[in-house]
Amino acid sequence: MDGLKWLVDNHHKALSVTEYADDYRYAAAFALAFPCLRYILNKTMYEPLGKRFMFRGKKGKLLPGSDSAKRMSKWTESCWKMTVYSSFSLLGLIVSWNKPWLNDTRYFWRGCTDFPCNHPSSRDLRWLYSVSMGFYIYSIPSLFLWEIRRKDFLEQIAHHFVTLFLIVYSHYVNFMRVGGMVMLLHDLCDIWLEFAKLGNYANNEMLSTALFVVFLVVWIAMRIVYFPFWIIRSTLFEVLSEVHAIVPHVPREPHYTLFNGLLIVLLALHLYWTVLIIKVVLGKLRSGRTEDVRED
Template sequence: MLHTLREWLWWERLWLPGNVSWSDVEHNGAKASQLYAALPCALCLLLVRYLFERYLASPLAKVWGIRDRVRLTAEPNHILENYFCHHGRLLSQADVSSLCKKTSWSERRVHVWFRRRRNQERPGLRKRFCEASWRCVFYFFAFAYGVLALYDKPWLYNLKEVWAGFPKQPMLQSQYWYYLLEMGFYLSLLLSLTIDVKRKDFKEQVVHHIATLTLLSFSWISNYIRIGTLVMACHDSADILLEGAKVFNYGKWKETANFTFVVFTILFTLTRLVIFPFWLIHCTWVHPMEQFAPFFGYYFFNVMLLILQILHFYWAALISRMLYKLIFSKLEGDDRSDEEEDEGDSPLEKKHKLGQRNGSGARGRANGH
């Protein structure tokens, strides 16, 4: 059964155009067995990241005066701890009332305990700074390498050249290392998701990393190398500025951070909402039809690109909201981050107090009448 499944999974007519075999692709392009190199590359990047954050980013954070906030520890309470670990970190009014009865605590004391307990789970400002610094540096070098690998290639200036001679196109050494570097990086991000700063778009990040690795793997095996390098360079260009804006923001360089974020917004819009859909997806959707009949691999590749584009629209909405805050109010940090809570009243407490004040006012008016 496994043999049959393997034969179906690697069926040439499923992934390749007619009259093309895997031997033709591997003779001219990349080999599927070379994908295993992405795992040791990811592990090496995790080691490089650890060394970078420990010996470069952390000292820089110290120089800039970036310190973690002093956190008050939640007092020991096995009932609340058990609820926190097994039922959730957020409370409804019914949950608060039930826990108050079990612990004989006041509502405010329960809210304060959960707020402090949640803050204990959140990464500090220095960790967020180190993480953003690492990503900024990686995207900068990856984009610089991509420019060096692409600047003299004809398909950068004429997208029809992407499909010239496809799929029997030679794999260049610059393309090989560019792919390996990007695949190793996104695999390292997937491996470190549980220890990285958890953001509001955590699930979308997982989908993005899996879709990216799937696209890179498929384009490697099926020799979609040329369009793959263009997609990677298109994405890395804006990511440098996003992570750079976070670094400046954590370092309290507010004006520089705001300027960088505005430039990032413009570049993100240009690359992700204009160039990517109207140039690159158009290139993968229209130009191949001029040379061969559509096949499953053709549809699969384009559907994965469309999934990335949907994520671009989602992030564009978040970026628009952040830009609105920047212009009309005050932008603090990354809008996707799981931010640390202050010791003030929680939204549920404020709502409860507002209801009490409204109720008292209504009773007062009724008694006056």
């Protein structure tokens, strides 16, 4: 509890009160804007594209509850997610491209001599945080109200809550360097998953299979290799050598256990979804079709 009290008392060392308020204000604005943007894109882009590629341009309304309407819902959902993850990946790459921690994870912590970390936070990184925070604020109610319910619904809820808490917490204690990389490696994977699903919905098995192979390679590289062996290794060990060994007066708790605990929960979810991905691969080898095993 002493560490928690110290952390609250010293939070102003990371960002000013005005900067915190600005970032959260922008996040709230993005959270309100996302459903409006999704609705507009559904009507103007995603549904017309779905009719063209899934139904070969057939005219007429889709009957609510019909198989065609369900396919269209899946199509528009994947179009939206691919748009978001592509945009976030591009933003994340722009933010991280010239930063030293892209190549050396020790720079997540260098210059940090206190907690919250007192190294400078760039405006572009804070923008990435605001838009990502807004997206996950929007995404949690969207899971209940808008998204298609799948077999891993509870895991999706857990993932979204853990991710949102990690974003807010890492922003509060200025762990934004490592947090930005965590968001980037997640978004880079999800682009290819949604693209592969679009190929499947459009009955283009060759395209869907090729994209799924790309997704599988990126998933393993980013979430099963880079995330635990670079990111979590840094948050578990490098922070101790780069900060705590140099400035021993800085309290390790609660940030060390809380932040690493949540990252490990994310890793556990990654491993769970990896099992599902392996089932998709086995199903593809048996039937020749790439099917999402989470679908009912």
